[in-house]
Amino acid sequence: MRSDASDRKAPRALTAAAVAGLLFLHLPLALILLYAFSTEDASYEFPPPGLTLRWFAVAWGRQDIWDAIGLSLRVAASSTLIAMLLGSLAAAAMSRTRFFGREAISLLIILPIALPGILTGISLRSAFNLGGIPFSSWTIMLGHATFCVVMVYNNVVARFRRMPSSWIEASMDLGADGFQTFRHVVLPNIATALLVGGMLAFALSFDEVIVTTFTAGQQSTLPIWMLTELVRPRQRPVTNVVAVFVIVVTFAPLVVAQLLARRAEGSNEGGIR
Amino acid sequence: MDSAVRFRNVCLRYGKVVALDGIDLEIRSGEFFGILGPSGSGKTSCLRLIAGFDRPSDGTIELHGRSAAAVPPYDRDVNTVFQDYALFPHMTIEQNVAFGLMVKGVNRRERRSRAGEMLEMVRLEGLGERRPSQLSGGQRQRVALARALVNRPSVLLLDEPLGALDLKLRQQMQVELRSLQRTLGITFIFVTHDQGEALSMSDRLAVFNRGRVEQTGTPREIYEQPSTRFSAEFVGDSNIVERRDPDTRSQEQGVFSLRPEKVHLSTREPVADAHSISVTGEVADVQFHGASVRYVVSVSDGRSMTAVAGNLGSRAELPAVEPGARVWLSWNSDDLHRLRESESR
Numbered sequence: 001m002r003s004d005a006s007d008r009k010a011p012r013a014l015t016a017a018a019v020a021g022l023l024f025l026h027l028p029l030a031l032i033l034l035y036a037f038s039t040e041d042a043s044y045e046f047p048p049p050g051l052t053l054r055w056f057a058v059a060w061g062r063q064d065i066w067d068a069i070g071l072s073l074r075v076a077a078s079s080t081l082i083a084m085l086l087g088s089l090a091a092a093a094m095s096r097t098r099f100f101g102r103e104a105i106s107l108l109i110i111l112p113i114a115l116p117g118i119l120t121g122i123s124l125r126s127a128f129n130l131g132g133i134p135f136s137s138w139t140i141m142l143g144h145a146t147f148c149v150v151m152v153y154n155n156v157v158a159r160f161r162r163m164p165s166s167w168i169e170a171s172m173d174l175g176a177d178g179f180q181t182f183r184h185v186v187l188p189n190i191a192t193a194l195l196v197g198g199m200l201a202f203a204l205s206f207d208e209v210i211v212t213t214f215t216a217g218q219q220s221t222l223p224i225w226m227l228t229e230l231v232r233p234r235q236r237p238v239t240n241v242v243a244v245f246v247i248v249v250t251f252a253p254l255v256v257a258q259l260l261a262r263r264a265e266g267s268n269e270g271g272i273r
Numbered sequence: 274m275d276s277a278v279r280f281r282n283v284c285l286r287y288g289k290v291v292a293l294d295g296i297d298l299e300i301r302s303g304e305f306f307g308i309l310g311p312s313g314s315g316k317t318s319c320l321r322l323i324a325g326f327d328r329p330s331d332g333t334i335e336l337h338g339r340s341a342a343a344v345p346p347y348d349r350d351v352n353t354v355f356q357d358y359a360l361f362p363h364m365t366i367e368q369n370v371a372f373g374l375m376v377k378g379v380n381r382r383e384r385r386s387r388a389g390e391m392l393e394m395v396r397l398e399g400l401g402e403r404r405p406s407q408l409s410g411g412q413r414q415r416v417a418l419a420r421a422l423v424n425r426p427s428v429l430l431l432d433e434p435l436g437a438l439d440l441k442l443r444q445q446m447q448v449e450l451r452s453l454q455r456t457l458g459i460t461f462i463f464v465t466h467d468q469g470e471a472l473s474m475s476d477r478l479a480v481f482n483r484g485r486v487e488q489t490g491t492p493r494e495i496y497e498q499p500s501t502r503f504s505a506e507f508v509g510d511s512n513i514v515e516r517r518d519p520d521t522r523s524q525e526q527g528v529f530s531l532r533p534e535k536v537h538l539s540t541r542e543p544v545a546d547a548h549s550i551s552v553t554g555e556v557a558d559v560q561f562h563g564a565s566v567r568y569v570v571s572v573s574d575g576r577s578m579t580a581v582a583g584n585l586g587s588r589a590e591l592p593a594v595e596p597g598a599r600v601w602l603s604w605n606s607d608d609l610h611r612l613r614e615s616e617s618r
Contacts, residue, residue, distance in 0.1 A: 166356075167361060169353075170355055170420075171372070172347045175348075175373050180376045184372070
């Protein structure tokens with residue numbers, strides 16, 4: 001049928017603009033991919049003089065890369081864990097009770113994501129200094145947790161708002177204590193929000209530069225390592241190899257999330273509201 | 274008969290808002306007890322106190338003679354059918370019904386069989402694998418009922434259980450709830466703002482108004498001997514008759530309730546007799562209700578009274594009057610019921 005919206009053709013100029021926009025966003029990614037195979041190791045010239053796989057071997061053998069990846073994963077995992085715990089607790093408190101100063105506290109929780117990272121960085125640095133806390137991977141993790149909490153909090157608080165308080169009351173009424181109610185009623189209903197918030201928090205922490213710069217001691221996370229590597233004109237394509245690795249690793253959770261979302265949609269059609 | 278629930282001078286305040294203001298109430302074991310009142314009268318608050326979701330600000334609540342103050346909701350032998358049913362959307366119907374058994378650690382086999390029994394009892398056998406969202410409102414209501422009864426509570430609380438159902442279904446569920454309660458023999462306490470429902474279903478009921486109990490009694494007592502102007506007007510229709518004649522004896526003065534069906538309407542002046550009182554007026558409106566006809570009559574000093582005549586067919590003729598006609602209303606003075614003057618609040 002002609003009236004079907006999906007059958008209608010977009011104007012040619014609009015199509016061209018959309019394609020151009022997409023190219024602008026994704027061509028640089030393709031270039032990064034390309035230069036991972038370049039034989040030229042001091043500058044990016046186009047087209048690359050030749051293609052080689054040797055940078056993958058070089059990257060594999062460099063301990064500093066492994067250290068940076070390891071640190072980034074550790075920091076992201078632990079700040080996400082802290083964020084999931086504190087974020088969901090805060091969300092539960094905010095959505096289930098009314099108390100004096102509730103709005104103010106809600107704003108304070110969200111503030112770290114709204115404030116420029118440089119402010120968070122400076123204030124944390126001076127706070128750690130004042131407290132005599134030495135900079136370590138723990139200080140990086142704490143710094144990241146400040147904004148990771150927001151990601152989890154925002155997602156979970158929205159879910160809690162859609163959850164009638166009568167579900168919790170019904171569960172208690174039927175004999176479930178607080179822990180059982182959490183496990184059998186609350187958790188299944190906030191699980192996807194918790195997962196989405198956690199993934200966002202992980203991603204945010206994994207590529208954070210500014211707060212990390214202020215809260216790190218001698219260690220470098222992966223983004224910091226890349227930044228310093230770009231400045232040094234030594235084995236440039238190695239950085240690209242690492243970037244390719246990051247792209248591949250990032251795709252995995254994206255695909256999983258898409259599959260999960262599709263499954264949720266499918267069961268929606270089956271009737272879950 | 275021992276008491277299932279007893280309220281002793283219970284108050285409930287949220288900040289400055291007084292939800293319950295000195296409630297004394299006794300609900301007996303095994304009775305179908307109605308709590309009737311307009312919205313905001315404190316009837317749901319009362320239910321929440323019995324379930325244990327809220328704590329009284331003052332006074333005590335006893336369940337089967339024991340103070341419930343320190344007993345959390347999950348340790349009370351009381352279950353609730355929620356107004357919005359509160360079914361768990363992530364569980365199947367069978368899992369919903371078996372929830373109370375699962376958290377008590379009953380094994381899977383027994384859970385299945387008892388949930389099956391419950392679903393059979395509410396006539397939903399075969400729907401156990403569905404999700405709540407796949408059921409109609411009436412079916413969800415039955416699931417909520419089955420889920421609340423699976424733990425075999427001694428008291429079942431129902432918060433406006435039929436509010437969301439359409440008229441036919443509601444009438445059917447009223448009958449089913451009554452017979453279910455008679456079979457199980459447990460105490461049902463149900464909250465409603467529908468006076469017809471409260472009268473037809475309850476063994477006894479309490480009329481709530483502004484956080485207080487106006488009156489408790491059997492439906493018949495409350496209908497025929499309303500003690501306050503509020504119960505007279507909220508439960509059924511009522512003509513409020515004030516007699517302040519200085520000539521009459523003092524025991525005949527005061528405010529009285531007179532049910533419209535006790536008022537006789539005629540087109541001719543009735544013969545005076547010692548027990549009957551009559552007034553004259555002009556018909557303002559005639560409403561045909563099928564089983565009965567309701568006449569609104571303007572009497573002296575701008576007030577109006579209502580008379581209801583049953584549509585008895587060949588046994589008695591309905592007065593055929595048009596608005597504007599002059600009629601006489603008469604009633605027996607024994608049908609006047611004296612009201613307690615409401616305390617001003």
